[in-house]
Amino acid sequence: MASTDNTKLTLPTIVDAAIDVADRDGIGGLSMRRIADELGVGAMSLYRHVEDKDTLLQEMSEEIGRRFPYPVDDSGPWTWRERVDAIVEIDWALYRRHPWVVLAYSSPRHSFGDQSLRCLDWFASGFLDLGVDLVEATEMALTVWSYVHGVALIAVSDDLLRAEKPTDHPDGLAELIAGHPNVVAPRLSGLAGLDAAPRLLDPRARLDDGIGYLCGGFEARRDRSVTSRADTR
Numbered sequence: 001m002a003s004t005d006n007t008k009l010t011l012p013t014i015v016d017a018a019i020d021v022a023d024r025d026g027i028g029g030l031s032m033r034r035i036a037d038e039l040g041v042g043a044m045s046l047y048r049h050v051e052d053k054d055t056l057l058q059e060m061s062e063e064i065g066r067r068f069p070y071p072v073d074d075s076g077p078w079t080w081r082e083r084v085d086a087i088v089e090i091d092w093a094l095y096r097r098h099p100w101v102v103l104a105y106s107s108p109r110h111s112f113g114d115q116s117l118r119c120l121d122w123f124a125s126g127f128l129d130l131g132v133d134l135v136e137a138t139e140m141a142l143t144v145w146s147y148v149h150g151v152a153l154i155a156v157s158d159d160l161l162r163a164e165k166p167t168d169h170p171d172g173l174a175e176l177i178a179g180h181p182n183v184v185a186p187r188l189s190g191l192a193g194l195d196a197a198p199r200l201l202d203p204r205a206r207l208d209d210g211i212g213y214l215c216g217g218f219e220a221r222r223d224r225s226v227t228s229r230a231d232t233r
Contacts (some may be wrong), residue, residue: 009041011049015059019098022060026160027100031055058113061104065115068094072122080126081215084144087123088211091145095152097161103151120145130222135193140218147210155203174201 018040022030024148032053036043050056068090071078080087095102105111112120120141129138176182177197181189199205 008046009039009049011059012038012063014046014056015063018056018060019055019063021098027057027103030057030100032077056062057104057110061101061110062113062115063096064101065093065119070119070122073211080129080218083126083170084211084215087119087144088148088207090100090208091148092152095156097147099156101149102149102156103160103182105158127218129157130218132221136186144211144214147214148207151203151210 014035016037018030021034025034030053032046033043034095035056036046046173050059070090071086074139076082120138123132123144124138124141127140128134130137139162172185173188174184175186176185177191177194177200179192181192199209
């Protein structure tokens with residue numbers, strides 16, 4: 001536990017300590033008292049800088065976004081597909097390094113601060129190259145974000161739910177792939193022995209495959225737009 005002079009206590013200092021606590025103890029272990037203990041100060045002294053825990057979570061989410069920046073200041077040129085690849089790598093690294101952020105970003109209050117909006121502005125603008133309007137471009141960007149977030153939730157869920165009691169018990173799908181058929185899933189039982197089946201158990205492989213499917217859909221949407229414009233001429 002570090003000791004911090006109350007006169008030197010600042011919001012950034014509190015946010016950094018809160019992130020350390022969340023990384024170590026999870027979002028469920030985050031409290032103003034625990035952060036104060038981390039800093040070696042009284043809990044009430046924190047409230048001079050941050051209103052409550054919810055406000056602190058917003059500040060923490062913004063700081064994490066700054067630590068894992070999108071290349072918004074890199075003029076590129078960036079194709080829409082290159083932007084997708086970039087955000088997948090950045091967001092995946094973020095979620096794996098700070099699993100609690102998966103839960104924090106589940107709330108729009110914590111996931112759409114200024115830093116996130118700046119990133120979304122950069123990301124969505126790339127989809128305009130597909131010939132869609134701004135609403136659809138933004139929807140495409142949010143869809144990618146949601147997919148990465150969803151796969152990350154699966155990847156870190158055991159850590160989040162069983163931090164104190166880890167388990168090695170395989171899930172039902174893993175059992176099927178390992179060659180233990182289940183009468184309730186006769187077709188899925190056929191996954192046993194298939195060379196590609198273990199990819200279904202690898203969150204990163206599922207992420208990459210799913211992003212490929214999404215991008216294929218985006219390209220199909222572009223092709224429909226081109227055909228539609230040609231038909232109206």
